[in-house]
Amino acid sequence: MRLQPFGLERYFARHEFSVRHNLAASDVQGLALTELLALADEETAALWSRLTLGYTESAGLPLLRQEIADLDDLDVDDVIVCAGAEEAIFLTMHALVEPGDHAVVVWPAYQSLHEVARSIGAAVSLVELRHEEGWQLDVAEVQSAMRPETRVVAINFPHNPTGAQLPQAELLALVALCEARGITLLSDEVYRFLEHDPRDMLPAAASLGERSASIGVMSKSFALAGLRIGWIATRDAALRERVAALKDYTTICSAAPSEVLALMALRARATILERSRTIVQANMVKFGELVGRHADHMEWVPPRAGAVAFPRLRDAEADLEGWIDQLIASEGVLLLPGTLFGSPGPHFRIGLGRTDGLAALECLDKNVRHSLCDPMGA
Ligand SMILES: Cc1ncc(COP(=O)(O)O)c(C=O)c1O
Incomplete structure (x- = not known):
């Protein structure tokens, strides 16, 4: 039996490095090599220099x-x-x-x-x-x-x-x-x-x-x-x-x-995890506010852990993939349709681990106001 194509990875292969804001990623914003090297203890610094x-x-x-x-x-x-x-x-x-x-x-x-x-x-x-x-x-x-x-x-x-x-x-x-x-x-x-x-x-x-x-x-x-x-x-x-x-x-x-x-x-890890949690918390608060503002159109179960959440549009018949395509085209913001997880209904994955998350959420907010709240005026 053969492996089926990995839906999520194929989707990322298409979009991940061409969008302005990846608001779909599940990782936390990668550290720079120099940032990591600055955290080395004596032993690991020596291992690195004589590698x-x-x-x-x-x-x-x-x-x-x-x-x-x-x-x-x-x-x-x-x-x-x-x-x-x-x-x-x-x-x-x-x-x-x-x-x-x-x-x-x-x-x-x-x-x-x-x-x-x-x-x-x-x-x-x-x-x-x-x-x-x-x-x-x-x-x-x-x-x-x-x-x-x-x-x-x-x-x-x-x-x-x-x-x-x-x-x-x-x-x-x-x-x-x-x-x-x-x-x-x-x-x-x-x-x-x-x-x-x-x-x-x-x-x-x-x-x-x-x-x-x-x-x-x-x-x-x-x-x-x-x-x-x-x-x-x-x-x-x-x-x-x-x-x-x-x-x-x-x-x-x-x-x-x-x-x-x-x-x-x-x-x-204490330093790195503190940085990760700070990034995720800030994005989570901001996204929570966005969901609150657009509660007629969106709902979520706030995540307890990790760097992603899985909200959904309230309209069960909504064309989720069409909306996300339009979000990519108009704002350069990537979200992940829940269909890539085989999930029925208009769920989408949002990533909360990126340092451009707040800017990306501004763009998402603008798009939701125009295309979901006021589709005729868009
Ligand atoms: C639940 C889960 N397991 C495993 C992986 C694979 O992790 P990695 O890409 O670091 O190998 C991922 C990546 O998104 C994941 O979400």
């Missing part, structure tokens, strides 16, 4: 793996560094799932979380989050979707595209459900550390159970998408072994400069 550009250790730079493990009291051996979260998802799904198996995936979802399993020949059950329910996951729905041949339950909290967060008790319930059935809980945690209320931060699933795997990345909260550094962490040694064997056929090892820069950033 050689040969192959690196396949599982990742040991110091980097240790730093990742220390985020959650895991062991250095629990961590395999990958080329972004994307490679981690791809390898982990291939390590877990065979044709005829079954996967349960929370949906709407970043496409690879269900598409990779489907392409392998697994049946996939989607457990839906709904706007009307505040995008909250119903753990009982996950349980009833499980089958004897279920190999993996894939979740993603903080959630893309809705910004929903899972209460800790429900994460623990999912871990227990999966452990009891010998199912791997694959927890995509790429938006972790961007909780709008710090009390909402969850432990890494990998630290909670022997059959749980956490996927993390430098791209989102840490504002370093260009490094292409992500990871899988799990105490399941057999799973790690299969992932490592597959990685020999994709990237073999990570880029040496990226590994050192990722280590530098994780050690300076």
Whole structure:
């Protein structure tokens, strides 16, 4: 079976670098190399200045793996560094799932979380989050979707595209459900550390159970998408072994400069995360005001975490894609239609992580006033 085109990535390939304002992105505005280097401690500065550009250790730079493990009291051996979260998802799904198996995936979802399993020949059950329910996951729905041949339950909290967060008790319930059935809980945690209320931060699933795997990345909260550094962490040694064997056929090892820069950033994470949260908060407040002003036309469930939200137009029949095309043409502002997540109805993803967010929101406001509030006068 073949992989279907990745709708969101193809859309970004068309628009991401040609629009004036990318108000659809899920990452936080990338740090400049000079900004990151200024945060280096003595050890990482020395690693950087004497860096050689040969192959690196396949599982990742040991110091980097240790730093990742220390985020959650895991062991250095629990961590395999990958080329972004994307490679981690791809390898982990291939390590877990065979044709005829079954996967349960929370949906709407970043496409690879269900598409990779489907392409392998697994049946996939989607457990839906709904706007009307505040995008909250119903753990009982996950349980009833499980089958004897279920190999993996894939979740993603903080959630893309809705910004929903899972209460800790429900994460623990999912871990227990999966452990009891010998199912791997694959927890995509790429938006972790961007909780709008710090009390909402969850432990890494990998630290909670022997059959749980956490996927993390430098791209989102840490504002370093260009490094292409992500990871899988799990105490399941057999799973790690299969992932490592597959990685020999994709990237073999990570880029040496990226590994050192990722280590530098994780050690300076207090500063970097503070910057990320400040950017997201400012955009979130401004967008909340915009939704308030245009409440006749738009509504949202304010996100609890992450750098995106998933509002919708109130008119269920609205031509969402036509409106977004017109927004791109008139204001140079990019939004992401919810259809790219397979989401029915006029939802769109808005990114709150960019430093031009306030200017972009001004343009969006202008467009909404003209094209939604006063379409005849536009
Ligand atoms: C939920 C989720 N998982 C994984 C990824 C992939 O992350 P990366 O592009 O850094 O590999 C993304 C990117 O948007 C995402 O939103």
